[in-house]
Amino acid sequence: MVSIPSKAPRQSLTVIDNRTGQAYEVPITHNSVLATDIKKIKAPAGQDRAEDETEQGLRVYDPAYMNTAVITSRITYINGLDGILRYRGYPIQQLVKKSNFLETAYLLLYGELPTKSQYDNWNNEIMHHTFIHSDIENMFKTFRYDSHPMAMLSSAFATMGAFAPEANPSLAGQKLYTNAAKGDMEALKVLDKQILRIIGKAPTLAAASYRMRQGRPFNRPAQGLSYTGNFLYLLDYLSGHEYQPHPVLEKALDTLFILHADHEVNCSTATVLQVGSSLVDPYSVVAAGCSALYGPSHGGASESAIRMLMEIGSPENVPAFMEKVEKRERVLVGFGHRVYKNVDPRSTAIRELAEEVFEVTGRNKLLDTAMTLADYARKSEFMKSRNLYPNVDFFSGLIYQAMGIPLDVFPVLFAVPRCVGWLAHWRQMMLNPAGVKIWRPRQLYLGEGERDYVETADRKENPKASVFDAPVQVSHGGDSKRMELATYKDERGQTWGKSKL
């Protein structure tokens, strides 16, 4: 219990629990309160449900993490109201103008821009780690030719873990990575080696998923090219020698990689940290990140945005489409962001880049539709009142498409650079001097209270049950139908036919 503060401003909240009349002082640090301090606010169990566990302390309910900080970080800063994005303090616009992807990757991972010798060593190490085991190439070949490349890529990262048992805490010891925080140099070496391997091999795996889809043989990494130059080689090279990618496209890809390298604790990075908190190996961690990134609300949006523009077809169809958006029948893909309630600074940089690429590739035919849509959206009351502006995915797809990249490869092009952000956050977490606590959120349980098991004979269907309260009858393919009509004996000699199925 505390008294209400008088004059001097204190970095704290005074909370009075009206259930008990008790006052609590809750410290504020970095404009946040600790959820565990809120848990200290307790009331005796009263008329609440037992499952509310009132006497165990107040809980913080934040579905979809609308206002919850889950980690302290020194990597990326976003100010969504002012449209600011900085990596390790450097504004994204400066990095786009002056840096390159591998240098930015070093910055994100290790906190400072590398010196010349640090950069040369980093570049050599990454490019040295671009080769994949030929058995992983075989793994790709087990996929159907029309598999989504992200399905292949996430599987490939998980598979890579199987090729590095020494990097697997389940085999090599639970503290394999966390010991690094205590100054164990061997642990730090293992940790940083996996980072080199993942960043080095990501373009090779990404290109393999593309080449599988195209039905082309895989290329082996090329020496003497930049990270993105080698990636273009892996994607495109067919025959001949002394391959050089077009410098504008190489630079554009590098810029897109800088812009996509990190974005604070977004959906896939939160997934990476959640999965990483179990101390699983970093390959599984990155595979999980890929799965989160793949969704149409996240990294899948650039693919969906182009599909949407193709569906709209031409500028004159934009008003009708916007009507559907305003009636909430459709989502305007490539617009809106959880954090940016103003212009996404990445979309501004990408818009400029698009012009440079179109000079080389020719203008994307969907550009006019996209610009008309952006114009309508800018004037729409519905969009304005909800602070919905174009995000990074609205224009990136137009560039990828102009470069001749198939739509389903767009999220792959997002995943390659985002490996850097995922690993930067994973490394920071593993090196936390306070150790790694497993991430385990709670729920508010609203289900049935305790009840006794009912024997089958005594069960009745609930007349108020909705369609969601039992499995629906699913439809079967033609072969199942024919098997249903056939009769046959199973392995135990029992006869089956329609009557028994």
Ligand SMILES: CC(C)(COP(=O)(O)OP(=O)(O)OC[C@H]1O[C@@H](n2cnc3c(N)ncnc32)[C@H](O)[C@@H]1OP(=O)(O)O)[C@@H](O)C(=O)NCCC(=O)NCCS
């Ligand atoms: C990115 C996104 C998932 C953020 O979601 P969020 O922070 O949970 O925002 P909400 O869903 O609460 O949106 C707030 C309001 O704007 C509307 N809204 C958000 N994005 C919208 C969009 N792209 N088109 C139409 N309406 C949208 C919501 O319907 C909601 O309206 P309401 O308040 O009347 O219910 C969401 O904006 C979206 O789905 N965008 C399209 C997909 C996309 O481009 N993703 C890439 C992000 S980089």
